[in-house]
Amino acid sequence: MPKAILSLLLTALLGVTACGRSKTQTVATPPPISPAAIKAAALSPADMGSGWTPKADASLNTVQIGGRIGATNVSSPPAQATTAFTQKNGSGFVSDTVFLMGTPVLARAVIDAHAQAATTTSWAQTRSEGGLTAWQISGPLGGLDPPLGDQMFATRLHARITDEKGAKTERNVEYVVYRVGRVVAFIITQDVGAASFARKQEAKVERAANGTP
Numbered sequence: 001m002p003k004a005i006l007s008l009l010l011t012a013l014l015g016v017t018a019c020g021r022s023k024t025q026t027v028a029t030p031p032p033i034s035p036a037a038i039k040a041a042a043l044s045p046a047d048m049g050s051g052w053t054p055k056a057d058a059s060l061n062t063v064q065i066g067g068r069i070g071a072t073n074v075s076s077p078p079a080q081a082t083t084a085f086t087q088k089n090g091s092g093f094v095s096d097t098v099f100l101m102g103t104p105v106l107a108r109a110v111i112d113a114h115a116q117a118a119t120t121t122s123w124a125q126t127r128s129e130g131g132l133t134a135w136q137i138s139g140p141l142g143g144l145d146p147p148l149g150d151q152m153f154a155t156r157l158h159a160r161i162t163d164e165k166g167a168k169t170e171r172n173v174e175y176v177v178y179r180v181g182r183v184v185a186f187i188i189t190q191d192v193g194a195a196s197f198a199r200k201q202e203a204k205v206e207r208a209a210n211g212t213p
Contacts (some may be wrong), residue, residue, distance in 0.1 A: 058083050094197055
């Protein structure tokens with residue numbers, strides 16, 4: 001259902017754009033962006049420093065704002081890269097994903113979908129390993145002024161986790177998604193601030209958006 005919602009939103013946005021044109025317009029061809037440039041834009045061990053351990057075979061973060069939209073709802077991008085890191089001394093976790101979208105309109109739709117989904121301020125998600133996470137939007141995210149990229153959505157979240165055995169844990173999460181042209185980037189952190197990592201990633205994403213690894 002969440003993927004269907006995003007697909008409908010993208011279709012609607014593209015339809016509105018097309019219907020709004022009174023005459024034929026020349027559409028600029030986006031600059032070529034290689035999969036290598038997208039891969040290079042993701043956070044690396046060098047970006048993270050010695051206090052972090054890279055996670056092997058990192059997968060898309062499953063947090064969905066409003067229970068409706070997140071990195072797992074971006075369907076069939078031309079290129080993508082994901083990395084994740086665990087804190088060596090602490091409970092910190094950092095996950096980042098960079099997507100190349102087909103057009104800036106599609107990239108914009110991802111950010112717009114987050115803003116719309118955030119009108120739902122509490123929701124629950126089942127966990128792939130079993131159990132449930134109850135999510136609550138807990139307030140705005142600081143440290144990102146000026147905002148990242150061309151368009152940004154960012155928020156603080158509080159997670160109440162019940163695992164498959166019934167044990168309960170609470171975590172603080174910071175969620176950032178932004179775009180530079182047609183490149184969309186996610187930074188999601190647990191028990192550690194997102195802003196500094198997001199700024200490092202933004203510089204790399206800007207290079208990727210220009211087609212430079």
